[in-house]
Amino acid sequence: MYNSVKKTLEDIMLQKAGLVLSDGTSIDDLIDLKMHEVSLRVMNDPELHKIEMERIFARTWLLLGHETEIPKSGDFIVRDMGEDQVIVARDRTGDVHVSLNVCPHRGMKVCTAEAGNTQAHRCIYHGWAFRPNGDFIGAPIEKEQMHGNMRPKSELGLKKARVHLYGGLIFATWNIEGPSFDDFLGDSKFYFDQLFCRTDSGLELLGPPQRFMIPANWKIGSEQSASDGFHTLTLHRSLMEGGIMGGTPESIYDNAPGMYGVDISCTEGHSLRCLEAAQTFKMFSNVSFEGKTTEERLHLLPPPGITPDLIPQLFKNLSPEQVDMLATIPPQVGGMFPNVLVLFIFAPRTDGGASGALALHTYMPRGPNHFEFVNYIFAEKDAPESVKRDMLQNSIQQAGTSGVIEQDDADTWPQIMRNARGPVGRSMTLKYQALTGHSKPENWPGGGMIYPGFTKDDTQWNWWLNYHRLMSNPG
Amino acid sequence: MTDRSTAAVDKSGIMRGLVSRNRVPLGSEIYNRILETLYDEAAVLDERRFDDWVAMLAPDLIYTAPIRLTRTGPNRDRDVMRTMMHFDDNYQSILMRTGRLSKSAWAEDPPSRTRRFITNVRVGEAEAPDEYEVVSYLYLSRSRGENPEYEITTAERRDIWRFAGGSYKLSRREIILDQATLSMSNLAVFL
Numbered sequence: 001m002y003n004s005v006k007k008t009l010e011d012i013m014l015q016k017a018g019l020v021l022s023d024g025t026s027i028d029d030l031i032d033l034k035m036h037e038v039s040l041r042v043m044n045d046p047e048l049h050k051i052e053m054e055r056i057f058a059r060t061w062l063l064l065g066h067e068t069e070i071p072k073s074g075d076f077i078v079r080d081m082g083e084d085q086v087i088v089a090r091d092r093t094g095d096v097h098v099s100l101n102v103c104p105h106r107g108m109k110v111c112t113a114e115a116g117n118t119q120a121h122r123c124i125y126h127g128w129a130f131r132p133n134g135d136f137i138g139a140p141i142e143k144e145q146m147h148g149n150m151r152p153k154s155e156l157g158l159k160k161a162r163v164h165l166y167g168g169l170i171f172a173t174w175n176i177e178g179p180s181f182d183d184f185l186g187d188s189k190f191y192f193d194q195l196f197c198r199t200d201s202g203l204e205l206l207g208p209p210q211r212f213m214i215p216a217n218w219k220i221g222s223e224q225s226a227s228d229g230f231h232t233l234t235l236h237r238s239l240m241e242g243g244i245m246g247g248t249p250e251s252i253y254d255n256a257p258g259m260y261g262v263d264i265s266c267t268e269g270h271s272l273r274c275l276e277a278a279q280t281f282k283m284f285s286n287v288s289f290e291g292k293t294t295e296e297r298l299h300l301l302p303p304p305g306i307t308p309d310l311i312p313q314l315f316k317n318l319s320p321e322q323v324d325m326l327a328t329i330p331p332q333v334g335g336m337f338p339n340v341l342v343l344f345i346f347a348p349r350t351d352g353g354a355s356g357a358l359a360l361h362t363y364m365p366r367g368p369n370h371f372e373f374v375n376y377i378f379a380e381k382d383a384p385e386s387v388k389r390d391m392l393q394n395s396i397q398q399a400g401t402s403g404v405i406e407q408d409d410a411d412t413w414p415q416i417m418r419n420a421r422g423p424v425g426r427s428m429t430l431k432y433q434a435l436t437g438h439s440k441p442e443n444w445p446g447g448g449m450i451y452p453g454f455t456k457d458d459t460q461w462n463w464w465l466n467y468h469r470l471m472s473n474p475g
Numbered sequence: 476m477t478d479r480s481t482a483a484v485d486k487s488g489i490m491r492g493l494v495s496r497n498r499v500p501l502g503s504e505i506y507n508r509i510l511e512t513l514y515d516e517a518a519v520l521d522e523r524r525f526d527d528w529v530a531m532l533a534p535d536l537i538y539t540a541p542i543r544l545t546r547t548g549p550n551r552d553r554d555v556m557r558t559m560m561h562f563d564d565n566y567q568s569i570l571m572r573t574g575r576l577s578k579s580a581w582a583e584d585p586p587s588r589t590r591r592f593i594t595n596v597r598v599g600e601a602e603a604p605d606e607y608e609v610v611s612y613l614y615l616s617r618s619r620g621e622n623p624e625y626e627i628t629t630a631e632r633r634d635i636w637r638f639a640g641g642s643y644k645l646s647r648r649e650i651i652l653d654q655a656t657l658s659m660s661n662l663a664v665f666l
Contacts, residue, residue, distance in 0.1 A: 113547040114655065207559025208544055212657035237579040242571070249578075351567060372656060377559065396563040397571070402540075402662035404575055407582035410661040411619075 018472045021047050031468045036461055037429035043217045044420035049368035056338050056470050057082025059175045061184045063340050063362050064088050066205040066376065067096060067168045074117045074132055077208075080364045080372070081172060086161060087111050087121065088170055089132035096165060098172040099134035099158035105147070110158065115208065134158035167196030168203055169360075187447035188270040192336075194326045195344050195358075198306075199313045201381035203358070206392045210375040210400045214363075216413035217420075218339055218371040219467075221363040223430075224409070225335030225342075226463035227263050227271040229455030230434075235408050245281055256454075257281075262329060263436070263451040263459050269337030269466030271459035274329045277301055277346050283354055284346070289328065294320070297327040304332065304346050304356035305391065307383050321445035334459075337466050339363040339371075347394045357395035369417065373410070375400035432457040432464065492631065495599025495608045506598050509609055509636060512643045517591035520665055525573040528665070533637055533646035538564040540630075540650035540666065555651060561662055562650065572665075582663035587626075588618040589664055605638040606646070613650075613666060617659065626659045628652060630666055 019027040030039045030048075042048055064079040065088060076089035078101060085101040087110065103110050108125040120137055122129040127140040128147070136156040139146035147156055161172040164181035171181060185192060196203060214221065224231065232239070233252060241249045245257040258280040265271040277284040289297050298311045303326045306314065314323050325331075334342045339362050347357035358378040363371045377395045379388040399406045419425040434456045438449040451458045499506050512531070519527045540562040541555050564572070576583055592614040599608045610633050617626040635647035650666045 112545070114545045116546060116548065116550065208542060208556055210542060210559060210561060210657075211655060212660060214660045235581065238575045241578045242575065373660075392559075393563045393568075396560050397568050401561040401657060404572060404580075407661040407663040408580070411582040411663070414660065415620075 018474045019051065021045075027468060027472050031464055032429070033465075033468070035429075036432040036435070036457070038432070038464055039426070040416075040420045040428045040430060041426040042420075043220055044368060044417050044426070046368045049217075049365070051471060053082050053365065055473060055475065056467070057365065058084075059173065059178060059475065060338060060470065061164065061171045061173045061181055062338075063336065063360065064098065064170045064172055065209075066203065066378070067165060067170060068204045068381070069115070069208070070096065072117065074119045075115075076111065076117065076121075076132065077115045078111050078113065081161065081174070082365055083367075085109070086172065087134075087158070088172075089121075091132040092119075095133070096163055096170055097133040098161040098163050098170070099130070100161070102159070103128055104136070104156050104158065105139070128156075130158050134160045167193075169196060184268060185270065186268040187266040188264070188268065188272070188336075190322065190446040191264055191272050191274075191325075191331050191448075192270075192342075194318060194322050194331060195342065198317050198322075198326070199310055199380050199382060200317065203378045204381035204388075206377050206379055206388060209377075210373075210396075212373050212401050213366065214371050214373050214410055214413055215369060216371065216417040217368055218363045218365040220413040220416050221341070221361075221371060221373070221409070222335065222337075222339045223460055223463055225340065225361075225363075226269065226337075227265070227273045227334050227455065227459040229259060229261075229263070229273050229333075230457075232258060235412060236405055238404065238408075259454050261452075261455065262441075263455055264331070264334075264446070264448050265451070265459040265462045266448040267462070267466065269463045270335065271462065272331040272334030272342065273455060273459075274325070274331045275333075276329050281346055281348060281354070283348060294324045294327045298323070303327070303330040304344050305358045305378075305380055305383070306356070307380070307387055309384075310380055310382060313382075319445075325445060335463070337463060339365075343399055345398075347391075347398055349390075349394060355390050355394040357391060357398050359395050359399050361400075373400075432461040435461070492610045492633070493597045493599050493608060495601060497600040499598040499600060499607060505607065506596075509598055509607060509643060510596055512636065513593045513596060513609070513611060516645075517593050521589050521591055523576075523586055525576055529570065529573055531642075531645055532566060532569065533639070533644040534566050535646055536564075536566040536569065536648075537646075538562055538569060538648050538650075540652055540662075543652060543655045545655050554655075561652065561657070562666070576663075580663065582661055585620060587664060590616045592616075601635055603637075607636050607638075607643075609634040609636050615664070615666065617664060628654070628657065628659050628666070632666070 030042050062081050065077055069077050070090045073090055073092045076087055079086055079088055087099050087101050089097050101109050101111055103123040105126055105128045108123050110121045110123045120129045129137040131137060134157045136153045161174055162176050164171045239245050240252045260279055261273055261275040263273050278287050287301050332345045341361040343359040345357050347355045349355050360376045362374045365371050377392055379391045436451040436453055436456045436458050440450040441452055444450055516531055539560050541557045542559045543554050544556045546554050593611050595612040597610045601608045613630045613632055615628050631651040633649045636643040637646050
């Protein structure tokens with residue numbers, strides 16, 4: 001009898017795509033694939049959170065920083081992969097390694113600093129020491145062999161993650177045999193290359209990231225990163241009222257600045273919004289590309305973060321199709337699954353001029369009810385110092401802790417999670433039913449799912465589809 | 476592999492308060508007037524009278540808040556990282572921020588209820604005549620909506636106040652926050 005009940009339960013669990021919570025709720029109950037709705041409960045659920053840490057954050061590629069943070073041998077930074085803390089370090093050969101910041105001896109943090117330089121990370125508890133690549137060097141009092149003799153030294157190193165550098169960005173995963181980084185990027189690589197791999201020296205992180213806590217579930221920020229363009233009109237209304245995005249306060253909904261463009265997405269859950277500058281910002285509204293070559297267009301209006309001197313490098317590092325896209329309808333905002341926001345925007349300055357702001361955010365889970373917002377601000381390494389200074393200042397004023405755009409996001413997200421607490425509120429659903437439908441324009445140069453026109457819910461729904469896919473896989 | 480990086484952590488400052496060797500003694504006329512100005516400023520900000528606050532700012536204002544980084548060993552006291560800021564503002568950008576607060580700034584609409592407690596005020600003569608280096612501690616409590624929990628931040632503020640036109644104007648403020656990871660979810664309030 002018991003066995004048959006158990007067998008039936010197992011069948012149900014298989015049918016329900018591999019995820020059933022203890023109250024019998026399945027992933028398909030939480031994410032209604034037919035109606036394009038997601039239960040608000042997912043934004044505040046400890047049980048789901050634990051599974052997310054295992055099936056998403058311990059398995060997928062995660063952004064940890066940029067190699068310009070650790071230029072020298074022995075340089076290290078401490079970052080997070082979900083709820084697990086890691087040491088990101090450069091060794092003598094120049095390779096970057098990512099190792100769990102947990103001493104294999106008695107579980108203490110091996111690094112207690114956020115950054116530094118050393119060839120030997122010595123745990124302050126009993127003194128076990130490790131190389132930048134995570135290898136165990138030894139314990140104090142060598143002749144007493146304080147690591148015992150049951151395991152060889154080769155088994156006593158820090159647990160090592162798999163590392164991939166992309167445009168200098170440091171990604172890592174615990175999924176040692178899993179998909180390659182290129183598989184993880186999928187069709188979005190063609191577009192992300194235009195942002196991260198376009199100049200000879202690449203990007204440079206301008207300083208250590210801003211870090212601050214948001215009392216909200218990590219998915220509330222992350223699903224918005226999947227190219228939620230529509231919220232800009234209302235939540236970021238002050239951008240329009242300030243007069244920088246075209247129109248007047250009274251005509252915000254009539255003009256809908258920045259809403260028309262091309263949204264791009266792929267099955268891996270990444271997405272980007274590609275926007276024509278002239279359609280977005282008032283200051284560019286007189287710029288006409290009529291009859292202009294790619295190069296002329298680039299000089300007329302260089303993409304965010306690119307100075308005229310850097311334009312020849314674009315042709316060198318990118319395909320003609322990629323450069324043409326960057327010149328016409330550059331990707332500006334979007335996200336990388338699971339928790340990265342991409343913000344490579346034309347940024348209006350307070351003096352009426354234009355600048356660029358290049359930023360990436362990661363939304364690192366801290367339990368089901370909080371995430372840490374980590375804000376990385378970049379410039380092209382070969383840009384003049386004055387441009388870097390201008391971009392840093394602009395980026396800080398627009399995004400992150402005090403940024404006038406993202407202040408409003410930071411105040412909204414906790415209220416959504418608050419609403420996911422009540423038994424009635426939890427049963428409400430998030431709607432992703434305003435759909436454009438995938439339709440690739442003629443001669444479109446890149447892959448993926450392409451949504452031209454008004455920004456709608458397609459890309460965010462694709463984010464949830466990938467969430468559903470990963471959460472359904474018990475591994 | 477790169478040879479130079481502004482993100483590398485060597486561009487950092489040691490935590491230090493008052494630099495001036497010419498102290499303006501506690502209880503002196505100038506000290507009292509400056510202390511009064513700091514109290515007035517706290518009230519102006521708590522009462523959200525932003526035009527009155529702007530009137531206390533000098534047009535050459537520089538207003539910054541560097542990040543803090545947890546470090547160990549020989550660099551343990553070099554934890555003020557001026558390569559990255561939470562605020563990186565000037566007079567113009569402060570006007571942009573206060574202007575926004577009068578429109579659709581949902582981060583402060585409904586407004587936070589704030590109290591700025593200013594203590595440990597030390598004053599010294601700055602190099603330029605009529606300019607004073609003013610170091611103070613800030614304890615800011617912030618209550619939002621019906622949430623019964625306060626958001627709190629603490630900082631040291633290193634200011635330059637200039638006596639001009641019968642009152643003191645703020646021309647420089649560096650805010651040294653005490654958290655490497657801020658617990659406040661945004662800085663839509665001035666510090």
